[in-house]
């Protein structure tokens with residue numbers, strides 16, 4: 001069976017199997033990616049990240065329901081960490097997406113991080129490209145915002161939602177500036193819970209730290225941003241809005257969809273969309289290049305020679321820098 | 334990371350409302366290095382088959398305590414086959430009367446487990462079913 005052909009025709013089993021091949025980095029998976037690549041570049045990739053339990057999956061569920069009403073085809077890629085001990089994983093995001101069952105315009109795929117940090121973003125991008133190529137126009141990528149790996153995944157997206165929830169108390173300090181910096185839109189979910197006000201305040205002040213040029217003031221009891229209106233539209237910076245939501249009840253979702261659309265519009269108008277695509281493709285090519293060059297190098301240098309150079313480093317008769325120079329120049333003796 | 338992982342869908346069809354057993358099994362499978370897609374309570378056979386397809390799983394584990402297994406399990410098997418996933422191995426756990434076990438196996442269920450089954454047993458059986466070998470302990 002030709003999986004690529006069938007998947008492009010809308011065969012869901014073929015698509016599922018193709019995703020497995022790509023995830024497992026098989027030769028078939030790579031061949032498929034090569035064939036599919038010209039068809040990619042059409043979908044809006046939306047990252048949804050945040051601490052465990054903040055309501056990411058519930059939001060993805062609601063966003064998808066909404067996009068479906070607009071007639072869009074939606075793919076969801078839900079990434080969860082693998083256990084560092086066993087390499088296994090429990091992927092539980094579908095539990096909150098049961099409203100999407102039975103809809104042929106939705107495809108949900110769970111994915112384990114499989115423990116590779118740098119590789120995770122690459123693997124996720126590859127899976128996302130498959131969805132993009134076969135015609136899904138909205139791609140929601142859920143990751144648990146904890147480490148560098150997740151931040152890297154967020155960088156893949158055109159639009160990144162960072163999800164926070166009240167009730168973290170003083171732990172709000174645990175919201176790292178790093179995670180806020182990747183936010184295009186801040187979602188304050190569980191707005192039905194006590195403590196929303198103070199969480200929102202904390203987010204606002206952290207946001208103004210993360211984006212020092214974007215002044216945020218309180219005006220008639222509402223948080224507003226200033227110093228932007230005077231600029232011509234094309235030069236306006238994107239100021240991450242903070243949107244309250246109650247994902248379990250679908251509250252704030254229409255507004256959130258509006259922010260996402262506005263962000264896409266901003267990206268296109270400012271040229272940032274193309275810039276992000278270019279940056280992502282560049283890092284993809286660089287990562288592949290690194291892998292390929294390393295493989296070629298290791299194939300060219302006899303193992304024993306390599307070990308001999310390492311031994312000299314170990315004996316301190318050669319520094320690591322000199323060793324690399326020697327190896328790269330092919331002067332390993 | 335490259336390489337194949339065993340992917341298992343753990344589902345709870347029917348209306349009975351607790352999934353402690355299913356979660357224990359899910360954790361044991363994770364600890365054995367498998368990737369477990371957990372879908373939660375009250376899944377219809379249609380939802381289960383759809384998830385099995387999208388996730389391209391090797392195994393579906395059904396936890397049924399309600400007594401409705403003779404209605405639910407055949408339907409799941411039928412849908413899997415209709416979707417082109419006849420190769421997926423189906424395991425059933427829960428409170429299944431002895432006389433129903435042969436009937437379920439005839440229908441194509443790989444194994445049926447009662448409440449006292451050890452998770453080691455389940456892990457071993459799944460490996461055998463998927464990889465076709467009995468792993469050395």
Ligand SMILES: Nc1nc2c(ncn2[C@@H]2O[C@H](COP(=O)(O)OP(=O)(O)OP(=O)(O)O)[C@@H](O)[C@H]2O)c(=O)[nH]1
Pocket residue numbers: 051052053054055056057058059093096144189190191192193245246247248249
């Ligand atoms: N009160 C309230 N509960 C919510 C809201 N959104 C989600 N929840 C609940 O919060 C819990 C976690 O929701 P999920 O959507 O699974 O959160 P998540 O961020 O995807 O969780 P992980 O993937 O495990 O990190 C569930 O019990 C939800 O029902 C909300 O707006 N208000």
Ligand SMILES: [Mg+2]
Pocket residue numbers: 056057058092093142
């Ligand atoms: Mg989730």
